[in-house]
Amino acid sequence: MANGESTAGADAPAGGFVQLLTPDGERVDSATADGVTYSVDFTDDEYRELYRDLVTVRRLDAEATALQRQGELGIWASLLGQEAAQVGSGRAMRPQDMAFPTYREHGVLYTRGIDPIMPFGLFRGVDQGGWDANEHRFNGYTIVIGSQTLHATGYAMGVTMDGKTGTPDGEAVIAYFGDGATSQGEVNEAFVWAGVFHAPMVFFCQNNQYAISEPLERQTRIPLYRRAAGYGFPGVRIDGNDVLASFAVTRAALDNARNGQGPTLIEAYTYRMGAHTSSDDPTRYRIASEVESWKAKDPISRLRAFLTKQQLGDDSFFDEVDESAKTLALSLRERVLSMPDPQPISMFDNVYPHGSAELDLQRSQFADYHASFEGSDH
Amino acid sequence: MSRIKEFNLPDLGEGLTEGEILAWLVKVGDTIELNQPIVEVETAKAAVEIPAKWGGVVSRIYVEAGTTVEVGAPIVAIDTDPSAGPLPGDGPVPSAESLAAVEIAPAEGAVEPGLIGGPAPGGRTAVLVGYGPKSTTAKRRPRTSSASATAASAPTAPPGAAPVVPPVAPPPPAPVVPAPVVPAPAASPVPAARTSGPVLAKPPVRKLARDLGVDLATITGSGPLGSVTRDDVQQAAAAPASVAAPVVTTASFDTSREQRIPVKGVRKLTAENMVASAFTAPHVTEFLTVDVTRTMKTIEKLKERRDFRDVRISPLLLVAKAVLLAVERHPMVNSSWSAATNEIVVKDYVNLGIAAATERGLIVPNVKDAGRLSLRELAEALNTLVQVAKSGKTPPSDMAGGTLSITNVGVFGVDTGTPILPPGESAILAFGAIRPMPWVHKYKIKIRQVTTLGLSFDHRIIDGELGSKFLRDIGDFLTDPEGTLLAWA
Ligand SMILES: Cc1ncc(C[n+]2csc(CCOP(=O)(O)OP(=O)(O)O)c2C)c(N)n1
Ligand SMILES: [Mg+2]
Numbered sequence: 001m002a003n004g005e006s007t008a009g010a011d012a013p014a015g016g017f018v019q020l021l022t023p024d025g026e027r028v029d030s031a032t033a034d035g036v037t038y039s040v041d042f043t044d045d046e047y048r049e050l051y052r053d054l055v056t057v058r059r060l061d062a063e064a065t066a067l068q069r070q071g072e073l074g075i076w077a078s079l080l081g082q083e084a085a086q087v088g089s090g091r092a093m094r095p096q097d098m099a100f101p102t103y104r105e106h107g108v109l110y111t112r113g114i115d116p117i118m119p120f121g122l123f124r125g126v127d128q129g130g131w132d133a134n135e136h137r138f139n140g141y142t143i144v145i146g147s148q149t150l151h152a153t154g155y156a157m158g159v160t161m162d163g164k165t166g167t168p169d170g171e172a173v174i175a176y177f178g179d180g181a182t183s184q185g186e187v188n189e190a191f192v193w194a195g196v197f198h199a200p201m202v203f204f205c206q207n208n209q210y211a212i213s214e215p216l217e218r219q220t221r222i223p224l225y226r227r228a229a230g231y232g233f234p235g236v237r238i239d240g241n242d243v244l245a246s247f248a249v250t251r252a253a254l255d256n257a258r259n260g261q262g263p264t265l266i267e268a269y270t271y272r273m274g275a276h277t278s279s280d281d282p283t284r285y286r287i288a289s290e291v292e293s294w295k296a297k298d299p300i301s302r303l304r305a306f307l308t309k310q311q312l313g314d315d316s317f318f319d320e321v322d323e324s325a326k327t328l329a330l331s332l333r334e335r336v337l338s339m340p341d342p343q344p345i346s347m348f349d350n351v352y353p354h355g356s357a358e359l360d361l362q363r364s365q366f367a368d369y370h371a372s373f374e375g376s377d378h
Numbered sequence: 379m380s381r382i383k384e385f386n387l388p389d390l391g392e393g394l395t396e397g398e399i400l401a402w403l404v405k406v407g408d409t410i411e412l413n414q415p416i417v418e419v420e421t422a423k424a425a426v427e428i429p430a431k432w433g434g435v436v437s438r439i440y441v442e443a444g445t446t447v448e449v450g451a452p453i454v455a456i457d458t459d460p461s462a463g464p465l466p467g468d469g470p471v472p473s474a475e476s477l478a479a480v481e482i483a484p485a486e487g488a489v490e491p492g493l494i495g496g497p498a499p500g501g502r503t504a505v506l507v508g509y510g511p512k513s514t515t516a517k518r519r520p521r522t523s524s525a526s527a528t529a530a531s532a533p534t535a536p537p538g539a540a541p542v543v544p545p546v547a548p549p550p551p552a553p554v555v556p557a558p559v560v561p562a563p564a565a566s567p568v569p570a571a572r573t574s575g576p577v578l579a580k581p582p583v584r585k586l587a588r589d590l591g592v593d594l595a596t597i598t599g600s601g602p603l604g605s606v607t608r609d610d611v612q613q614a615a616a617a618p619a620s621v622a623a624p625v626v627t628t629a630s631f632d633t634s635r636e637q638r639i640p641v642k643g644v645r646k647l648t649a650e651n652m653v654a655s656a657f658t659a660p661h662v663t664e665f666l667t668v669d670v671t672r673t674m675k676t677i678e679k680l681k682e683r684r685d686f687r688d689v690r691i692s693p694l695l696l697v698a699k700a701v702l703l704a705v706e707r708h709p710m711v712n713s714s715w716s717a718a719t720n721e722i723v724v725k726d727y728v729n730l731g732i733a734a735a736t737e738r739g740l741i742v743p744n745v746k747d748a749g750r751l752s753l754r755e756l757a758e759a760l761n762t763l764v765q766v767a768k769s770g771k772t773p774p775s776d777m778a779g780g781t782l783s784i785t786n787v788g789v790f791g792v793d794t795g796t797p798i799l800p801p802g803e804s805a806i807l808a809f810g811a812i813r814p815m816p817w818v819h820k821y822k823i824k825i826r827q828v829t830t831l832g833l834s835f836d837h838r839i840i841d842g843e844l845g846s847k848f849l850r851d852i853g854d855f856l857t858d859p860e861g862t863l864l865a866w867a
Contacts, residue, residue, distance in 0.1 A: 280424060
């Protein structure tokens with residue numbers, strides 16, 4: 001498969017992208033890239049559930065942003081604008097698949113059926129963000145840019161060695177990363193390794209046009225998806241604000257991987273509507289008109305327009321979705337506010353799975369030390 | 379739980395310590411909803427809106443717009459249950475009794491500075507995603523009185539991590555009488571523990587020692603394993619040198635410690651030129667500090683052009699271009715004083731001299747008829763000139779006939795200078811280091827690339843007005859090369 005042009009709507013960047021739903025909510029029947037045709041075949045309910053996902057993850061994200069401003073989270077990395085890329089690709093995963101996120105994949109986390117409270121311990125600073133990756137099929141949030149692509153590739157090699165690929169119900173791995181991460185050595189090493197060893201994985205790059213303040217021009221001279229050609233596997237660009245394209249292309253790429261056909265790079269062309277994180281002020285490095293032009297491509301309003309035109313959803317449906325998202329957000333708020341502060345002694349908890357004598361000794365010494373302070377409740 | 383809740387300014391961005399209230403979006407008495415934006419706050423990182431943490435009625439605003447507030451200070455109080463009727467002594471400003479009912483919840487409302495990340499080297503704080511604010515110090519609870527015994531056995535220094543080297547004795551006091559040039563072994567301040575091995579010190583400490591001229595081997599290290607710390611070096615540098623100082627005073631009479639270098643070659647020529655110039659041409663030097671951010675951007679753009687691909691492009695190129703264009707606008711600056719004929723000779727060619735530091739000394743080769751060259755040709759000519767000069771092979775013809783010169787002292791990291799004219803020339807531009815500096819740009823303080831130009835000229839020929847205009851034009855070009863080029867074309 002060569003890296004070629006794809007069909008695209010009028011709003012596509014040079015070189016095109018796979019788009020199944022235009023910003024106006026027109027359903028483009030099928031889209032082609034490299035001679036492969038992509039489409040989706042959803043039931044009415046499935047369309048509606050995708051809409052609910054998009055609205056819910058945006059609402060939860062807004063609540064988190066507010067909590068940070070209120071001093072309840074140390075920091076928050078908002079997914080605003082990237083809901084479609086995340087929900088589409090997240091829903092494309094099968095239960096046995098494994099995801100390796102960055103720090104921004106709250107939408108993917110949600111579509112995996114994970115309790116959305118899970119990453120808040122990290123952002124509130126009450127735990128280290130450690131969770132059971134195997135249980136959730138969702139690795140830890142990774143802040144060291146690009147490093148998770150190597151972890152994912154290594155994991156995918158393990159999947160192959162365990163003989164879990166080559167069948168339609170094999171396992172596939174998806175690694176998320178940003179446009180900025182493509183300049184990291186690690187990501188390029190992962191590409192080399194995955195390409196050479198045919199790792200069962202999908203590299204899902206959310207090109208949100210910025211790495212903090214550095215624009216895309218600082219990372220590349222060619223469209224990112226075309227880099228895959230140099231590593232010897234297919235690269236496809238999708239309209240990252242189109243949840244249908246995100247689903248269709250990721251589903252196909254994951255199925256290729258699980259069937260033993262090796263990796264794919266997907267570049268989801270999207271935009272970070274908010275700040276890089278709550279510590280950042282994007283007005284210092286980008287102009288308002290750019291942000292405005294992306295508002296017209298909003299992932300949620302296009303699906304809403306589609307549902308309305310197709311008579312799959314009316315105001316009462318949309319209101320109900322908003323209401324239930326709000327209820328979920330407010331209960332998330334309450335649960336975040338009631339997260340207990342960790343006791344210093346808890347740092348010994350997750351060091352070894354079965355403990356160690358030396359650690360036990362250190363723990364008891366540390367407990368004595370803490371008890372030596374006034375007002376200590378030990 | 380009290381119905382009135384105070385909201386304290388949170389740390390809005392990973393280790394910030396304060397914020398300025400830009401504007402209140404609500405006033406006392408307003409009914410507000412949860413998450414409704416109530417106030418705009420600007421921190422060192424961003425201007426943000428803070429959403430209300432509780433719904434209710436704004437009962438008090440503590441801080442006016444325009445005030446800078448510390449993180450953790452209360453900024454607003456909200457009555458979270460106004461339907462329960464007035465509080466005792468209710469009103470916009472609560473009375474002392476009602477304030478007693480106010481729940482002050484700093485632990486709940488604010489992220490205490492210092493909790494986000496521990497202090498990191500350089501007075502910065504380690505943070506989660508890519509920033510490094512000022513570090514803050516954490517407060518500790520006092521130890522209980524019975525704790526001292528426990529503290530001794532506390533696991534602060536686990537076995538095995540104890541220093542291998544026993545604490546060393548303090549260095550001997552500085553001798554009162556001049557010490558001998560070579561210290562006697564008995565007086566050696568080097569502790570016994572270290573005489574056998576190399577001196578232990580971290581690389582930044584080694585650099586500090588080098589910068590301060592301190593010999594590490596003479597210091598008694600107070601760090602782990604007897605290593606020399608930053609403080610040790612600083613103390614050693616501050617202390618009167620016990621050994622070196624007396625030596626220096628006696629040595630000033632000792633001609634055997636002086637070196638005599640015959641004056642010849644380039645040095646001789648330079649000296650003669652400088653004396654001739656300095657004592658015949660009355661020099662005036664003017665300075666101009668300019669924002670060269672756009673020049674740096676233009677350089678980047680040029681580098682990306684295919685036709686400039688294989689030629690080195692430096693700020694000097696655009697400075698040279700600026701000088702050449704400014705000469706076209708003020709030809710009189712490119713002239714020389716002919717005492718023999720009592721004339722001023724104005725030249726319509728510019729042989730542009732570039733002062734170059736070579737192993738043999740200072741030389742000022744020039745690019746012949748530089749005004750006729752295209753930018754690319756000029757770039758090539760300058761590169762060749764500098765390379766040949768560095769290799770020491772500059773032919774005499776390259777050094778003759780200069781009409782106007784540039785000295786790029788910025789490469790040595792200094793701001794500018796008051797250069798002396800090469801004999802026969804009437805102007806020379808010193809071009810200082812380009813540094814990021816705070817600068818007023820479009821009425822805001824921004825970090826811009828800034829440099830200082832120094833222009834010396836022969837006051838017999840060039841008046842203050844002409845010299846100023848010439849320097850101003852060079853500055854204008856460097857401030858906006860592309861715009862100026864169009865305007866002057
Ligand atoms: C190895 C490493 N270098 C630098 C950083 C600081 N940093 C945090 S986010 C970021 C930008 C990442 O941009 P991108 O990959 O485009 O992802 P996005 O944040 O846009 O989703 C950087 C440089 C880091 N976390 N890790
Ligand atoms: Mg990015």
